[in-house]
Amino acid sequence: MGEIFVVVEHRQGEVRNITFEMLFKAGELCKSLDHKLTAILFEGKGQSFESEISMWADTVIVFEDERFRDFDADTCKEIINSLIKQHRPFITLIGHTSWGIDLAPALSVKSGYPIATDCVDIMVEGISPKVIRQMYGGKVFCRVSFKESDGYLITVRPGAFIPAEGAADRQADVIRMDIASDPGAPKKDFVEFVDTGAGELDISQAEFLVSIGRGIGEKENIEAIKELADTMGGTLSCSRPIVDMNWLPKYHQVGTSGKSVRPKVYLALGISGAFQHVAGISGAQTVIAVNKDKKAPIFRVSDYGVVDDLFIIADALKEKLKR
Ligand SMILES: Cc1cc2nc3c(=O)[nH]c(=O)nc-3n(C[C@H](O)[C@H](O)[C@H](O)COP(=O)(O)OP(=O)(O)OC[C@H]3O[C@@H](n4cnc5c(N)ncnc54)[C@H](O)[C@@H]3O)c2cc1C
The missing domain is CATH 3.40.50.620 (HUPs)
Structure with missing residues (x-):
C-alpha cells in the first residue's frame, strides 16, 4: 500500500x-x-x-x-x-x-x-x-x-x-x-504576522460588495462607481492593482494578500479573476461579473456574467435605480 x-x-x-x-x-x-x-x-x-x-x-x-x-x-x-x-x-x-x-x-x-x-x-x-x-x-x-x-x-x-x-x-x-537530529538554525527568522488592517471599513463583514479592478481605467472613474455602490447600499472593494496604484487604501482589497469576503452579492466590475483575487471571494453567495473580455477567468466563478463595458452597465444601473 x-x-x-x-x-x-x-x-x-x-x-x-x-x-x-x-x-x-x-x-x-x-x-x-x-x-x-x-x-x-x-x-x-x-x-x-x-x-x-x-x-x-x-x-x-x-x-x-x-x-x-x-x-x-x-x-x-x-x-x-x-x-x-x-x-x-x-x-x-x-x-x-x-x-x-x-x-x-x-x-x-x-x-x-x-x-x-x-x-x-x-x-x-x-x-x-x-x-x-x-x-x-x-x-x-x-x-x-x-x-x-x-x-x-x-x-x-x-x-x-x-x-x-x-x-x-x-x-x-x-x-x-521528536525532531530526530538537529535540523540546524533556520536561514530565515519569522518576525511577525501583519494582518491587512480593517481600516475605516471592514469589507469582510459587508453583505453587498461592488468591486472594481484595473478595468476602471482611471482613478477619476472610481467616484462614479462609489456613488453607484452607495445608491445600491453596497460597499466599495477592489482588486490589488487599484491599491498598488494608490487609488484606494489597502483595506478595500479583496484576495490572498487582502481580505477574504463573504457577501451575499459580489459585483465584480473590470476584474479579470486572477486566482489571488478569486481565492478571496470563495465565500460569496452570488458573484456577478462585468467584463469586456468573454474569456476572462472571472466568468468561471460567476453565477451571472455580463460581457460588456462596465461603464455602460454602471450607467444603465444608475438609470434603472433613478426610476
Ligand atoms: C503574491 C501575490 C499576491 C496577490 N494578491 C492579490 C490580491 O490579494 N488581490 C488581487 O486582486 N490580486 C492579487 N494579486 C494580483 C493578481 O495576480 C492580479 O494581477 C490582479 O488580481 C489583477 O487585477 P485586475 O483583475 O483588476 O486587473 P487585470 O488582470 O488587468 O484585469 C482587468 C480586467 O478588466 C477588463 N476590462 C478592461 N476594461 C474594461 C471595461 N471598460 N469594462 C469591463 N471590463 C474591462 C479586462 O478585460 C480585464 O479582464 C497578487 C499577485 C501576487 C503575485
Missing part, C-alpha cells in the same frame, strides 16, 4: 482552509488508489491541532516545538525530507500559499522529487500523477506530467478543491515524534 502526505498549514492559531482542501483531495486519491493518507503537522507547544485533522487522515505525524508556532519553512523542509526518505510517499501535497511557496521548491531540491506548483487538479493515470495548471492568467488550462520518480511534490492552489459534506470519515492514529 502506498502513501500520500499532506502538510498541514496553520496561521494565527487556526488550521487554514487549504489544509482541509488538500486532505479532501488526498482522501479521494487514496480511496481510488488504496493508499494511506498521512498528515504531517508542525505545531507550537500546546496547540493540539491533531483533533481537527484526525478525522481526515489515517495517520497524523505531529512535531511539537515552539519554533513551529509560526512560519519556519527551513526546519520543516529538513524534517519532511527525512520522512520522505523513510516513507517514500507517492505524492506529497503542500498548499500553494506564501508558506508553501517557500517550502515546496526547496524540498524538491533537497529530496530530488519533481514538483508541479499551483495545481488546480490532480489525476493518477498509470503509475504517475498528472496535474492541471493554469497559464496566461487563467485563460488556458494545461495538463502536466512529471518525469518518472519514486515520489512527486505538488502545491495546491487554495480554493481548487472544496471538501464535500461527510468527507471527513477517517480516524487517524496520532504519532508524536
Whole structure:
C-alpha cells in the first residue's frame, strides 16, 4: 500500500482552509488508489491541532516545538525530507500559499522529487500523477506530467478543491515524534504576522460588495462607481492593482494578500479573476461579473456574467435605480 502526505498549514492559531482542501483531495486519491493518507503537522507547544485533522487522515505525524508556532519553512523542509526518505510517499501535497511557496521548491531540491506548483487538479493515470495548471492568467488550462520518480511534490492552489459534506470519515492514529537530529538554525527568522488592517471599513463583514479592478481605467472613474455602490447600499472593494496604484487604501482589497469576503452579492466590475483575487471571494453567495473580455477567468466563478463595458452597465444601473 502506498502513501500520500499532506502538510498541514496553520496561521494565527487556526488550521487554514487549504489544509482541509488538500486532505479532501488526498482522501479521494487514496480511496481510488488504496493508499494511506498521512498528515504531517508542525505545531507550537500546546496547540493540539491533531483533533481537527484526525478525522481526515489515517495517520497524523505531529512535531511539537515552539519554533513551529509560526512560519519556519527551513526546519520543516529538513524534517519532511527525512520522512520522505523513510516513507517514500507517492505524492506529497503542500498548499500553494506564501508558506508553501517557500517550502515546496526547496524540498524538491533537497529530496530530488519533481514538483508541479499551483495545481488546480490532480489525476493518477498509470503509475504517475498528472496535474492541471493554469497559464496566461487563467485563460488556458494545461495538463502536466512529471518525469518518472519514486515520489512527486505538488502545491495546491487554495480554493481548487472544496471538501464535500461527510468527507471527513477517517480516524487517524496520532504519532508524536521528536525532531530526530538537529535540523540546524533556520536561514530565515519569522518576525511577525501583519494582518491587512480593517481600516475605516471592514469589507469582510459587508453583505453587498461592488468591486472594481484595473478595468476602471482611471482613478477619476472610481467616484462614479462609489456613488453607484452607495445608491445600491453596497460597499466599495477592489482588486490589488487599484491599491498598488494608490487609488484606494489597502483595506478595500479583496484576495490572498487582502481580505477574504463573504457577501451575499459580489459585483465584480473590470476584474479579470486572477486566482489571488478569486481565492478571496470563495465565500460569496452570488458573484456577478462585468467584463469586456468573454474569456476572462472571472466568468468561471460567476453565477451571472455580463460581457460588456462596465461603464455602460454602471450607467444603465444608475438609470434603472433613478426610476
Ligand atoms: C503574491 C501575490 C499576491 C496577490 N494578491 C492579490 C490580491 O490579494 N488581490 C488581487 O486582486 N490580486 C492579487 N494579486 C494580483 C493578481 O495576480 C492580479 O494581477 C490582479 O488580481 C489583477 O487585477 P485586475 O483583475 O483588476 O486587473 P487585470 O488582470 O488587468 O484585469 C482587468 C480586467 O478588466 C477588463 N476590462 C478592461 N476594461 C474594461 C471595461 N471598460 N469594462 C469591463 N471590463 C474591462 C479586462 O478585460 C480585464 O479582464 C497578487 C499577485 C501576487 C503575485
